[in-house]
Amino acid sequence: xxxxxxxxxxxxxxxxxxxxxxxxxxxxxxxxxxxxxxxxxxxxxxxxxxxxxxxxxxxxxxxxxxxxxxxxxxxxxxxxxxxxxxxxxxxxxxxxxxxxxxxxxxxxxxxxxxxxxxxxxxxxxxxxxxxxxxxxxxxxxxxxxxxxxxxxxxxxxxxxxxxxxxxxxxxxxxxxxxxxxxxxxxxxxxxxxxxxxxxxxxxxxxxxxxxxxxxxxxxxxxxxxxx
Amino acid sequence: xxxxxxxxxxxxxxxxxxxxxxxxxxxxxxxxxxxxxxxxxxxxxxxxxxxxxxxxxxxxxxxxxxxxxxxxxxxxxxxxxxxxxxxxxxxxxxxxxxxxxxxxxxxxxxxxxxxxxxxxxxxxxxxxxxxxxxxxxxxxxxxxxxxxxxxxxxxxxxxxxxxxxxxxxxxxxxxxxxxxxxxxxxxxxxxxxxxxxxxxxxx
Amino acid sequence: xxxxxxxxxxxxxxxxxxxxxxxxxxxxxxxxxxxxxxxxxxxxxxxxxxxxxxxxxxxxxxxxxxxxxxxxxxxxxxxxxxxxxxxxxxxxxxxxxxxxxxxxxxxxxxxxxxxxxxxxxxxxxxxxxxxxxxxxxxxxxxxxxxxxxxxxxxxxxxxxxxxxxxxxxxxxxxxxxxxxxxxxxxxxxxxxxxxxxxxxxxxxxxxxxxxxxxxxxxxxxxxxxxxxxxxxxxxxxxxxxxxxxxx
Numbered sequence: 001x002x003x004x005x006x007x008x009x010x011x012x013x014x015x016x017x018x019x020x021x022x023x024x025x026x027x028x029x030x031x032x033x034x035x036x037x038x039x040x041x042x043x044x045x046x047x048x049x050x051x052x053x054x055x056x057x058x059x060x061x062x063x064x065x066x067x068x069x070x071x072x073x074x075x076x077x078x079x080x081x082x083x084x085x086x087x088x089x090x091x092x093x094x095x096x097x098x099x100x101x102x103x104x105x106x107x108x109x110x111x112x113x114x115x116x117x118x119x120x121x122x123x124x125x126x127x128x129x130x131x132x133x134x135x136x137x138x139x140x141x142x143x144x145x146x147x148x149x150x151x152x153x154x155x156x157x158x159x160x161x162x163x164x165x166x167x168x169x170x171x172x173x174x175x176x177x178x179x180x181x182x183x184x185x186x187x188x189x190x191x192x193x194x195x196x197x198x199x200x201x202x203x204x205x206x207x208x209x210x211x212x213x214x215x216x217x218x219x220x221x222x223x224x225x226x227x
Numbered sequence: 228x229x230x231x232x233x234x235x236x237x238x239x240x241x242x243x244x245x246x247x248x249x250x251x252x253x254x255x256x257x258x259x260x261x262x263x264x265x266x267x268x269x270x271x272x273x274x275x276x277x278x279x280x281x282x283x284x285x286x287x288x289x290x291x292x293x294x295x296x297x298x299x300x301x302x303x304x305x306x307x308x309x310x311x312x313x314x315x316x317x318x319x320x321x322x323x324x325x326x327x328x329x330x331x332x333x334x335x336x337x338x339x340x341x342x343x344x345x346x347x348x349x350x351x352x353x354x355x356x357x358x359x360x361x362x363x364x365x366x367x368x369x370x371x372x373x374x375x376x377x378x379x380x381x382x383x384x385x386x387x388x389x390x391x392x393x394x395x396x397x398x399x400x401x402x403x404x405x406x407x408x409x410x411x412x413x414x415x416x417x418x419x420x421x422x423x424x425x426x427x428x429x430x
Numbered sequence: 431x432x433x434x435x436x437x438x439x440x441x442x443x444x445x446x447x448x449x450x451x452x453x454x455x456x457x458x459x460x461x462x463x464x465x466x467x468x469x470x471x472x473x474x475x476x477x478x479x480x481x482x483x484x485x486x487x488x489x490x491x492x493x494x495x496x497x498x499x500x501x502x503x504x505x506x507x508x509x510x511x512x513x514x515x516x517x518x519x520x521x522x523x524x525x526x527x528x529x530x531x532x533x534x535x536x537x538x539x540x541x542x543x544x545x546x547x548x549x550x551x552x553x554x555x556x557x558x559x560x561x562x563x564x565x566x567x568x569x570x571x572x573x574x575x576x577x578x579x580x581x582x583x584x585x586x587x588x589x590x591x592x593x594x595x596x597x598x599x600x601x602x603x604x605x606x607x608x609x610x611x612x613x614x615x616x617x618x619x620x621x622x623x624x625x626x627x628x629x630x631x632x633x634x635x636x637x638x639x640x641x642x643x644x645x646x647x648x649x650x651x652x653x654x655x656x657x658x659x660x661x662x663x664x665x666x667x668x669x670x671x672x673x674x675x676x677x
Contacts, residue, residue, distance in 0.1 A: 003304065003333050012330035016319070023318040084312030091279065092331040093304035153596055157589050161579045170575055171593065174568040175600050178607035185611060206603070213599065217592045220513075224588050227282035243582055244664060283516065285584075 009094045010102045017106035020079075031072040031111045032118060038064040039122050050127050057126035058136055058187035064122075065115055065140060066147060066176055072111040073151035074165060076103060077222065081159050090223060097215035100156075100222070104148050104215075112144035128191075135190035139183035142203040149214040150175045156221035179206060230257045231292050231305065231377050231409060233278075238287035240273050247273055248430055251287070257377070257407040260400065260420060264413070265430030271413040274430065275382050278411060279308050304333075307376035309384060313367040315355045321366050322351040325373055333375035341373035342366075346395065360387040368399060379403060381412040394419075440519035442659050443668035449652040456649045463642035470635030478632075484548040491541035493640040494534045495559070497647060498566055499601070501531030505573070506598035509591030519655070521587035522662070524594065525577050526654035530647060532570035538563050558612035562605045569597045583662060 004012075021028060042060045043053060080086040089099055119140055123133040154172035158164030186199030232254065239249035247270030255261050265271050276282040278289070280299040289296045296302045308314075315324050325338045342348055345365040355363060364387060371379055379400070385393050397420055400410050404424050418425075438444055471489035478485040505527040512520035542560050543553045554560070573590050580586035663669065 004330050009331050012327055016316070016323075016327050019323065020316060020318055082312070083316065084310050084314035085316060087279070087281075087308055087310055088314040088328065088331070090281070091303045091306055091308055093300055094331065095300065153592075157576060157593060158579070160585075164579070167572075167575050167579050170568070171572040174565045174572065174604070175596070177565055178600070178603045181607045181611040214596075217596050221589065221592050223281060224585060224592070227276055227582075227585055241584070244662060246665075 003093055006094050006098060009092065010098055013089070013099050013102035014106045014109075017103065018109070021106075021110050028110060028114070031068045032114050034071055035064050035068040035115055036118065036122065038067055039126070043126075054127040055191075057123060057128045058132075058184050058191070060126065061119060061122055061136060062139075062143075062180060062184050062187075065112075065119070065144065066180060068115065069112065069144060069147040069151065070169060070172065073107065073148055073155055074168060076107055076148075076152055076155045077159055078155075081225070086222065087226060090226060096219040096222065100152065100215045100218045101211070104145075104152050104218075107152075108145050108148045112140075112148065115144065116140055132187060132190045135196055136187050138200060139186050139203060142200065142207050143179045143183045146179050146203075146207050146210045147176060149210040149218075152218045153214055153221060156218045156225060159222070159225040179203070182206070230407070232256050232290075233378065233409060233411075234290040234293075235278075236288050236290070238274075238277060238289070239285045240270060240277060240282075241285045242270070242273055249285075251428070253426065253428060255409050255411065255426065257409060258404050258424070259426055260404050260410040260412070260424045261426045261428065262412060262414060262418070262420075263428050263430065269430040271430060272382060274428075275310075275380060275411070275413060279306070279380055305376060306378045306380060307371050307374065308380045308382075309367045309371070310382045311386075313363050314370075315363055315366060317356040318354060320352050320354055321347065321358070321369075324355060324366065325370055328370045329374055334373065335375045336373045338369075338373055341369040344372060345369045345399075361389055361392050364388055365392060365395070368396060371403075372399070377407070378409045379411070381410065383413055383415065385414055385416050436517070440517045442519070442663060442666065443671075445519055446656055446659060446668070446672070449656055453649060453652055456645055456652070460642055460645040460649060463638055463645060467635050467639035467642050470631075471639060475632045475635055476629060481549065484545065487541050487545045489636060489639045491538060491545055492636060493643040494538040494541060495563060496640055497643050498531055498535040498538050498563065500644075501527050501534060501647060502566065502569070502594070502601065503598060505531060506591075506594040509587070509594045513588055513591045513595075518662075519659075521584070521591070522655050522658045523651065525587055525590055526651055526658055528570060528573045528577065528590070530650050530654070532567065532574060534643075534647075535563060535567045535570055539567065556612070558609040561612070562608045565604050565608065566601070569601075573597070 039060055042056075046052060046056075077086060080089065090096055092099070116137060119137060120133050123136055128136070151172050154168045154175075155164075157171065158168045161167065182199055182203050186196045186203070189196050189199060234254045236252055238251040240247045251274075253261065263271050263274060273282065277284045280289075280296060280302060291302045291305070294301075316327075319327070321342065322338055325341065329338070336344075339348070339351065342351060345368050347362060347365055347369060350358065350362070350366075355366065358366065364384070368384075381400075384396055384400075388396060393416070397418060400412070401420055401424065404410055439448070467489065472486055475486070477483050505524050508520045508527070509524035511517060512524055539560065542557075542563065546555050546557075546560075547553055550557075573593055576593055577586045577590045580589055660669065
């Protein structure tokens with residue numbers, strides 16, 4: 001008789017979430033559609049002047065990605081909370097922080113990775129240069145996990161509330177500020193032909209900081225929301 | 228199974244500025260069943276939340292086998308919980324649900340064996356969505372059977388069960404206690420569990 | 431010994447009695463400091479050679495901005511103490527600080543934009559300090575919103591403590607990223623304290639005002655905590671005893 005290893009538990013949580021997502025695969029398209037539509041709104045509101053769109057394209061894509069992430073992360077623990085499997089996840093001999101990390105990883109795979117595939121297309125539609133699109137992808141790759149990790153804290157804190165949605169956005173958006181700044185200025189720098197390695201290293205640092213630190217408050221908040 | 232013991236000392240709980248209970252003491256040893264009674268709103272669920280470690284008591288301490296429960300992770304190795312919701316995923320099959328539970332705990336019985344014991348044989352490939360409320364409860368019970376958990380904490384285990392299922396449930400609770408397990412449960416119903424095994428707390 | 435003192439001080443009846451005695455003294459001290467600071471700042475300090483008299487708003491703006499950060503840290507630390515040792519008073523200090531801190535942040539923003547009009551010719555400029563102050567206000571609003579959203583006040587206090595701790599780790603990151611963003615996008619704007627040495631006659635009233643604001647915070651905090659204590663323990667025995675004495 002031996003307890004399952006931490007790695008087994010970690011992968012079991014990811015696997016379960018992926019299977020669940022597959023069974024609800026029609027819903028996977030929602031964040032993507034949202035992302036594309038928000039981006040479409042900007043040319044409609046600003047006019048289709050190529051120089052203007054080109055200049056603000058990174059900002060548009062990043063804000064859209066941020067909103068799409070915000071929208072999808074809301075459901076990170078919702079279903080588990082409603083059907084009682086969150087209690088099951090908390091009551092394991094394994095560190096809850098690690099299982100939280102598994103949940104966030106699954107969320108990232110399901111909601112952010114598809115964005116990475118569609119973002120270049122959006123970049124082209126906004127007349128971005130192809131090498132700038134490469135940098136944009138890198139920033140999305142490094143930045144979106146941070147959004148999910150930070151979002152997890154706010155979701156866990158507002159889980160027990162009936163109208164948590166708007167409050168959750170208020171909690172989380174100020175915390176998104178640094179990553180938005182670093183990401184969009186990295187792309188800006190690439191557009192003006194400056195080196196971007198400094199920006200990207202900074203984003204790497206934030207990513208690792210987020211991976212190590214954010215699961216702790218999320219786990220604490222999850223336990224609290226069960227009380 | 229070694230002898231396990233859950234001890235509560237001077238527990239008190241305040242919820243929404245109201246004292247639900249205070250100075251609650253009890254000791255539950257291997258082979259015993261604790262039944263928590265009380266009208267609605269008396270704090271049964273709050274007490275269970277404290278015993279599961281989700282909620283911190285206002286004051287007082289809990290001890291599991293003479294060690295204070297600070298690090299809940301060790302306590303959770305031995306503890307299983309069924310709440311108002313069964314903790315089952317609607318769009319997973321019965322087997323997938325149990326396999327997931329096993330991968331977070333210590334495996335004892337095989338899944339097929341556990342399902343057979345609760346009378347759900349043949350439902351392995353059925354999505355939980357298509358099961359009745361009673362069948363879901365039984366599946367949750369099968370989850371307790373297929374993982375090694377000395378302490379069962381059950382919140383109203385008999386709701387939405389028919390007479391036969393209640394009987395089955397009670398049998399498993401009794402067997403679990405006889406094998407040296409511990410059970411804590413709340414219930415509205417009168418139980419037919421023998422009084423020699425039973426301790427009662429009235430809130 | 432120290433912990434025993436902490437526990438004694440944080441027991442509600444003791445705190446209530448002591449704070450009641452302290453508040454009048456603090457109030458007197460506050461008016462003294464405020465009077466001296468305002469007189470020094472508005473009358474005796476020389477006018478700035480570049481900005482004339484309009485710089486004098488510094489005597490409200492800068493202390494308010496300092497307080498906004500300071501109070502957030504106090505809120506996070508006391509929240510953390512409440513979370514770990516479950517001291518009720520620490521929870522109450524934490525949540526009572528939130529709206530005071532938010533008010534100071536708001537004050538700093540308003541005075542900043544009032545100051546911006548003569549300096550930059552616009553009510554709002556995306557200056558680094560103002561922008562991070564704005565983000566700080568959002569953080570405060572989040573804390574207040576979360577506290578009001580959760581019904582059980584003990585749970586709410588713990589939630590707020592977690593959020594405040596997350597915020598306090600983030601504040602430096604936000605602050606530096608905004609500063610960095612600002613230098614990238616705007617070039618250096620006039621920063622407010624960049625003159626290497628402030629005239630001593632200008633500096634002393636500023637420090638006195640900062641002290642006055644701290645004392646004001648202490649007074650407001652004690653009053654709010656007393657209120658919150660009464661609200662949270664409506665059935666407390668010590669409150670009945672207090673009422674007896676009043677009669």
